[in-house]
Amino acid sequence: MNNATEFLSYFNKIEDLLKKKARLNNKFSGYMTFNDLIRESSRFNSIVRRFSSDMKEYAELRNAIVHGSKDDEIIAMPLPKTVKEIKRIFDKLNTPPLASKFRKEKVILLSINDPLSKALELMLKHAFSQMPVLENDRIVALLSSNAISRWLANNINEDIISILETEVYDILAHAEFKENFRILSARTNCYDILEVFQRSITSGQYLEAVILTQNGKPNEDPIGIFTIWDLPMLEKALNS
Numbered sequence: 001m002n003n004a005t006e007f008l009s010y011f012n013k014i015e016d017l018l019k020k021k022a023r024l025n026n027k028f029s030g031y032m033t034f035n036d037l038i039r040e041s042s043r044f045n046s047i048v049r050r051f052s053s054d055m056k057e058y059a060e061l062r063n064a065i066v067h068g069s070k071d072d073e074i075i076a077m078p079l080p081k082t083v084k085e086i087k088r089i090f091d092k093l094n095t096p097p098l099a100s101k102f103r104k105e106k107v108i109l110l111s112i113n114d115p116l117s118k119a120l121e122l123m124l125k126h127a128f129s130q131m132p133v134l135e136n137d138r139i140v141a142l143l144s145s146n147a148i149s150r151w152l153a154n155n156i157n158e159d160i161i162s163i164l165e166t167e168v169y170d171i172l173a174h175a176e177f178k179e180n181f182r183i184l185s186a187r188t189n190c191y192d193i194l195e196v197f198q199r200s201i202t203s204g205q206y207l208e209a210v211i212l213t214q215n216g217k218p219n220e221d222p223i224g225i226f227t228i229w230d231l232p233m234l235e236k237a238l239n240s
Helices: 003-024 034-041 046-068 080-094 116-126 145-154 168-172 190-202 228-239
Strands: 130-135 138-144 181-185 209-213 222-227
Touching (some): 003 034, 003 046, 034 046, 046 080, 116 130, 116 145, 116 168, 130 209, 130 222, 138 145, 138 168, 138 181, 138 209, 145 168, 181 190, 190 209, 190 228
Parallel strands (some): 181 209
Antiparallel strands (some): 130 138, 209 222
16 A cells, blocks of 8 residues: 555545534535534634644545556655644544543542642642642632632731631632632543643633543542643643
């Protein structure tokens, strides 16, 4: 199998996948060009959005191979690295990299009535900057080192500050951003995670963490947590 044949095989697989995804989301209407499929799929698929420019270029290469070749002579032979890259895109689309697979350690939780001393002890021990907070068995907030710093600054004129008597609830009142986390389901892929953080930056919101639960509900046990500091790790893993 030469590079052109292998390239076309993966291109056709990607086209079939996009048609399937479009049908599942009621976006497929009769005949659609490859670029139409990319445009429609981009509305609901973060992986398609990520690789849309590459796939459009591959569509041009595909047309050159299929329509430009004569007498079995291929005028546009794909490079090995191009074949490798289109295979990588197909693999990502066919088996999206689930974010939950990158987070195996147990998520440690705080209660909204826990003393600040407990939070500080856990954050120091595990090198955490953020911790999910429970109230009535629901995730209701995210305690961050930023909120603790703001609480401390607001009490700087106090002679005595008790970290034993101060509760997590008291610290949360000083959070700069109240909605500083999101809860997503275990089916969320890594590209979704990256997009959520990127959109928060673009919109001027300050998202500090994404918490994963089985179905994306706050009354479920968390199975993973991502902070903005995890983004380089995700990018590296996705590009490997």
